[in-house]
Amino acid sequence: MVSYPSLRRVAAAELRARAALAHWPRRDAALTGRLAYSPLPRHSGVVAVHAYAQGLCWRGHVDLREWLAITSPELAALACMGDRGDEHALALFDAAEQPLSMPFRALDYDCLRIQHDATSVTPAAPDTSTSQPCLLSLRTPQGRVWFSDFPDIVAPVPDDLSRAAQALPLLLDWRIGSSQASRRLIGGLRRGDVLLIANEAFELSSAGTAIGRFSINQDGEITVQAASLKQPKETRITASANVGADADAALSAMPATSTTPAAPATPTIAASLADIPLRLDFVLQRRLMTVAELDTLYRGQVLQLDPQAEKQVEITVNGMRLATGELVELNGRLGVELHDIAGGKAVAETHRV
Numbered sequence: 001m002v003s004y005p006s007l008r009r010v011a012a013a014e015l016r017a018r019a020a021l022a023h024w025p026r027r028d029a030a031l032t033g034r035l036a037y038s039p040l041p042r043h044s045g046v047v048a049v050h051a052y053a054q055g056l057c058w059r060g061h062v063d064l065r066e067w068l069a070i071t072s073p074e075l076a077a078l079a080c081m082g083d084r085g086d087e088h089a090l091a092l093f094d095a096a097e098q099p100l101s102m103p104f105r106a107l108d109y110d111c112l113r114i115q116h117d118a119t120s121v122t123p124a125a126p127d128t129s130t131s132q133p134c135l136l137s138l139r140t141p142q143g144r145v146w147f148s149d150f151p152d153i154v155a156p157v158p159d160d161l162s163r164a165a166q167a168l169p170l171l172l173d174w175r176i177g178s179s180q181a182s183r184r185l186i187g188g189l190r191r192g193d194v195l196l197i198a199n200e201a202f203e204l205s206s207a208g209t210a211i212g213r214f215s216i217n218q219d220g221e222i223t224v225q226a227a228s229l230k231q232p233k234e235t236r237i238t239a240s241a242n243v244g245a246d247a248d249a250a251l252s253a254m255p256a257t258s259t260t261p262a263a264p265a266t267p268t269i270a271a272s273l274a275d276i277p278l279r280l281d282f283v284l285q286r287r288l289m290t291v292a293e294l295d296t297l298y299r300g301q302v303l304q305l306d307p308q309a310e311k312q313v314e315i316t317v318n319g320m321r322l323a324t325g326e327l328v329e330l331n332g333r334l335g336v337e338l339h340d341i342a343g344g345k346a347v348a349e350t351h352r353v
Helices: 012-027 064-071 073-081 085-095 183-187 240-252 268-274 291-298
Strands: 035-039 046-052 056-063 111-114 134-140 143-149 169-182 194-196 199-206 209-216 221-226 277-290 313-317 320-330 333-341
Touching: 012 035, 012 134, 035 143, 056 064, 064 073, 064 085, 064 143, 073 085, 085 111, 169 183, 169 194, 169 291, 194 320, 209 291, 221 291, 277 291, 313 333
Parallel strands: none
Antiparallel strands: 035 134, 046 056, 046 111, 056 143, 134 143, 169 199, 169 277, 194 333, 199 209, 209 221, 277 313, 313 320, 320 333
């Protein structure tokens, strides 16, 4: 493992605490100003507590001196005058039925117990030995609680996207489908050849992830149905041998002038490289849209197909543009007749918007 002495070290407990600082007030506005990431006091009046509600729900620390000063100032003043003030505070805290009123329902408890024999819990230490360790803390009406363990409470997701998120741009691919072919086959492609689409998908994708499916009616109107992002990013192709056979059959159906001439004998290593499988994607059109515009499509908005889009289908090989052509039907199968072979120009340089 490479060491970077200059990097700030961040503990997982600290990240979790800071996430709670951000998320909990969104669940309950009453927590605003009550939460902090603060040092745990170091004196004999600090005790460890466990909260139970149908099982252990959180663990933390309480400053009994602060608790007594808030709940009973007179007794706190008397305790300061004696040598056993912390013991009296502990006894009063232990005898109380609800010694702490939690201002957050997710932290409600039925029983709060002092851990008399608990080992000291060391908070997540920041990156310098001189810094005092900190914990997530919550100010209750009876004083502050420092949490050493707490439940994960996720903030609610707003129904409406923020204005900034709505304006985010997305480059969308309207992908008809895909095939597999070998480097040998691609090297022999000529204008007028037809590449069959072995796996018809009609997927809407962004950043390589399928985010919906689309259909086109006779008037060239596109409708989109949202897809679950839990699905695999891409449809796996298992019948690679059949796909290759389909592509070879498509090429053999072309005029004799487009037939690939026999290749001269090559070394074994070169022949194996020529047979490496490659993925072909057939993209009907590309559009640069905002998140808000995509949302309208999900809600039923109809999109008009780009003019002549079916005659400008883009074929990419492993993300690189290979050719453009016209969408055709061959023996009941969809394919693309090649019109222009680009020879490896990057897709990023050829976005058709």
